[in-house]
Amino acid sequence: MSATFRISALSAAAAAAALLSAAMMAPQAGAVTPHALRMTPMAGQRIMDPHGRILHSSSSNWAGYSATGGTFTSVSSSWVQPKGTCTSKDTYAAFWIGIDGDGSDSVEQTGSEVDCSGGSPQYYAWYEMYPAYPVNYTNTVKAGDHFTSTVSVSGSTFTLKLADTTQGWTKTTTKTSSTAEDASAEIIAEAPASDSVLPLTNFGTASFTGATANGEPIGDFDPDQINMASGSTTKATTSALSGGENFSVTWDHN
Template sequence: MSATIRVTAMSAVAAAVLSSLAAVPGAAGTAGQLRLTPLAGHRIISPDGRVTHSTSSNWAGYAATGTTFTSVSASWVQPSVSCGSGTAYSSFWIGLDGDGSSSVEQTGSEADCSGGRAQYYSWYEMYPAYPVNYSNAVSAGDHFTSTVSVSGHTYTLTLSDTTKGWTKTTTKTQSGLSNASAEIIAEAPSSSTGVLPLAHFSTASFSNASANGQPIGNFGPDKINMASGSTTKATTSALSGGGNFTVTWNHS
């Protein structure tokens, strides 16, 4: 039997003002109106019901499903961005939920272009709440490690810039979340108008990706490429060593 294609809908993005997207990042609680939203796209399902490959308008990377997840971890190198005169965005993060659910518990880094200038910063988000930026400095080439975990209804989101020597740990309590997916993602952020232009980022290298203390490859995760219509915006490599991969920019 041939594979079938299932379409998943992106959850509604809360109201946002596009003109505020260029707000200077850095102050906690003033993350502008960018949203890091759930997966949206087409999924290829094998005859045994297993997701084998997805094409998404906003995500590239790997997402594991099929069980309850209590933790996800990974390391990555902060990509640089090549900026023209326009404004564009890219995010690199790990999280729980978002693949088939309307919540995402996530933390990561950003590489944006505003007025032709590169901007780098970091954040956490308990979607559908708005993201909150950290004030710590971020530069291209910084090495990050991160873990998102849940115990009961308490979520702990830890992000460390091991190059600059800082760590941010945020604890949030929220009930009713599904904890049904774990992912490591490069994303084109969204606003109320939809998915925003993807910044031209250097290849994002993720390593030691794990979920529930195991290499994420043990869960047969879904490999996701980012595309808009017939245009591939970012391509995800095969996994090596169970938890290492890259995401390569192809098109804005």
């Protein structure tokens, strides 16, 4: 049997023409990402067994792993920035770790991205305290860069740390939230959203290693394995966990 869970409402903060225009623009380094491009809470369907246990999830915007059912104070992982294969179509793909967003209305997250604009891939890094809009870092990001990241919370204070060990830079951002529930921890490849979910960049395979929650392998939390799909079309497939903390997400369709 299956059970449908909360599908987030995506804010329309600008007129339709402005949203479309912003979606076609390359993100500006060091500035708030245009309102038409943001990472949002998970939207989709959980597939349950007859005993009410989660088998896996199908999501329109997320692929990866999410741990729920407790209070989460930290999440960590490393990944290699995938190379985007572009056509004339504008497409988008983000890779991140975060707290909240699976069944809650906030996400505290940081990661990297590859967007295709005008047939060329564009790489950058960012943080987001959803429902606020994401903010891009000015630092250089290239395909093949090795990232390591930790998001942690103490009280209402979140520390979002992202390091590109290939380029030799680290960004540590501290933010507060009075509404965060600390109810999930996730490592995700995402199709960002405008007024709806945007086409997914062909990123090949994204490999995540050392995925932990609360300092333990994420596999210890019986996490939800999430595949990305739109109707009957599978957009990205998540592998089984290896060693409780390593997995990959493979692009299937934009």
